[in-house]
Amino acid sequence: MLRAIGLCAALLASVSAGVSAGASAAQEVPEIRFDAVDFLKPPADLHMGEVAGVALGKAGQVYVFQRGNTQGPAYAAAAAQLLEFDANGRLVREIGHNLYAWSYAHATRVDAGGNIWVADKGSNMVVKFAPSGRVAMVFGRKPEASDENARPLEHPKPPLPAVDGQFREVTDMAWDSQGNTYISDGYINSRVAKVAPDGRWLGSWGSFGSAPGQFNTLHSIAVDARDEVYVADRGNRRIQVFDTAGTLLRIIQINVPSPADAPVAIGNRPVVPPAGPDAAATKTMMPGAPWALCITPRDKAGNQVLYVADAWPGRIYKLSLDGKVLGWLGGSGKQIKQFGWIHEIACPSENELYVAELLNWRLQKLTLRP
Numbered sequence: 001m002l003r004a005i006g007l008c009a010a011l012l013a014s015v016s017a018g019v020s021a022g023a024s025a026a027q028e029v030p031e032i033r034f035d036a037v038d039f040l041k042p043p044a045d046l047h048m049g050e051v052a053g054v055a056l057g058k059a060g061q062v063y064v065f066q067r068g069n070t071q072g073p074a075y076a077a078a079a080a081q082l083l084e085f086d087a088n089g090r091l092v093r094e095i096g097h098n099l100y101a102w103s104y105a106h107a108t109r110v111d112a113g114g115n116i117w118v119a120d121k122g123s124n125m126v127v128k129f130a131p132s133g134r135v136a137m138v139f140g141r142k143p144e145a146s147d148e149n150a151r152p153l154e155h156p157k158p159p160l161p162a163v164d165g166q167f168r169e170v171t172d173m174a175w176d177s178q179g180n181t182y183i184s185d186g187y188i189n190s191r192v193a194k195v196a197p198d199g200r201w202l203g204s205w206g207s208f209g210s211a212p213g214q215f216n217t218l219h220s221i222a223v224d225a226r227d228e229v230y231v232a233d234r235g236n237r238r239i240q241v242f243d244t245a246g247t248l249l250r251i252i253q254i255n256v257p258s259p260a261d262a263p264v265a266i267g268n269r270p271v272v273p274p275a276g277p278d279a280a281a282t283k284t285m286m287p288g289a290p291w292a293l294c295i296t297p298r299d300k301a302g303n304q305v306l307y308v309a310d311a312w313p314g315r316i317y318k319l320s321l322d323g324k325v326l327g328w329l330g331g332s333g334k335q336i337k338q339f340g341w342i343h344e345i346a347c348p349s350e351n352e353l354y355v356a357e358l359l360n361w362r363l364q365k366l367t368l369r370p
Contacts, residue, residue: 012235029256032327033369036337038062038150038365039354041089047092049079051363053108053344055116057131060087061356062346064093064363065108065118076152080105080120082129088190089365095133101125101142107172107220107344111181117173119183124153124167126183137199140167155188156207162189165201172220172344176227176244184218184231192231192246194220205246210236213248217284220293220344222323224304232290232308237283239290239308239323252323253278256286262313265332265340265359270312285312294345294353295321305350309342316342316353316366327370334360 004182039062042048049068056062067079080102095116096102104122111117115136116129123142130136153168162168162185169187176182179197190333191206206215216235224230227243228249239252270286273279277286292309305326306319314332316339319325330339340359347353351368 002206021148023309030327032336034098034329034331036364037254038336038362039089039365040085042083042091046083046091048359048361049081050105050361051343053118054104054346054354054363055108055110056345056348057110057116059169061085061092062087062089062363063110063116064356065105065344067105067358068211068361078102078122079105080118080122081117082108082116088153089296093133095129096127096135099127099135101127101138103142106170107299110174111175111178111184117181119170119172121169121171121186124170126167126181127197128169128175133350140165140170141193152195153188159188159190162191163203164204167193168181171218174221174223174229175221176229177225178227180244182221182223182229184221186218189214190218192229192242193223194244201329204248207309209329212251213240214241219291222293222295222306224297225302226308228345230293230295230306231237232293234289235282235286237277237286237289239293250323254290254310254317254319254325256315256317256325256328258287258313263332264312264337265314286310287313287315289326290316292342294346294347296347296350299350307345307347307353309339309345309355310327311341314339314342316345316355329366339364 053065053067062085064083070079072078084092101123106121118127124140127137128137132148151152159292167185167320168189171186172184173177176183183193190208191204193204194202207283219234220232232239233240241249258314280286295305296308306326308317315328315330318327340357343356343358344356353366355364
């Protein structure tokens with residue numbers, strides 16, 4: 001079993017990026033200029049639903065995991081479809097038509113070998129597709145109609161004990177340089193699972209809570225070129241960074257101020273407590289709560305940057321890997337260059353982003369002008 005150790009030391013070394021509540025000196029965080037286009041050009045008979053996931057292939061393919069093509073009753077319908085588009089946004093093919101695992105799309109990624117992976121939150125499954133589009137490996141198992149407990153999962157606090165090889169509302173996956181897969185599991189199990197390249201279950205770390213090394217909704221995961229694992233601990237409004245054995249290295253928080261009257265994508269406007277966003281009873285809609293993570297490939301100088309999206313005020317933040325906020329862009333809304341709950345980001349380079357939006361049912365391609 002993988003274990004996170006050295007938590008006290010890591011907590012003392014944690015990074016608070018941006019401007020912390022009550023700080024005497026505010027960090028200068030510039031707004032980044034950018035252009036945007038509505039990228040997808042589906043055929044007339046294909047309609048997008050909530051775009052939950054986006055990933056890019058090496059040849060410029062754009063993979064979209066969406067909650068369209070909904071089938072079944074109005075409630076508890078299957079809402080998952082994996083589509084491939086070309087570099088111009090034209091549909092190439094559907095992958096996994098009527099796949100057994102399809103239930104509720106959450107995230108898609110492409111590994112170093114060009115394999116396409118998906119995390120389906122509804123079926124509690126992770127599926128690996130070969131580049132050809134055939135299923136190559138599956139992880140987890142969805143509840144069967146004959147199962148006694150085949151119903152929507154409950155969310156007890158604390159959660160029920162996790163089971164090796166199974167997930168409860170899984171959310172995302174990423175890989176280290178050795179080809180090991182790290183799976184954020186997720187809404188209920190509150191842990192990171194580690195799987196070997198051949199599919200062997202290697203272990204997991206984490207539990208529900210707010211202490212260092214604990215989680216409250218692991219919503220996204222990414223690995224940098226140093227094999228450090230970044231986990232979007234959304235419910236705790238922080239990013240926790242681990243080594244490949246699950247040892248906590250540092251904690252990153254985004255504390256860039258936003259206007260109290262910033263537009264909201266949907267629902268009532270969140271209210272930041274006077275003591276700051278970490279004092280909120282529910283932190284998911286607080287500024288800086290990480291919904292989506294993406295780490296760029298190394299540039300010519302060997303550098304990488306981290307992009308993070310929140311739901312309100314609906315911004316994307318650009319960070320160095322040590323947690324310093326380098327800039328921000330965007331905000332909530334329905335127009336181009338505005339966002340409605342960014343759920344996943346693909347970042348093939350420092351100044352090119354693809355952002356999947358739930359509420360606006362679209363994928364925007366952004367070109368940054370820093």
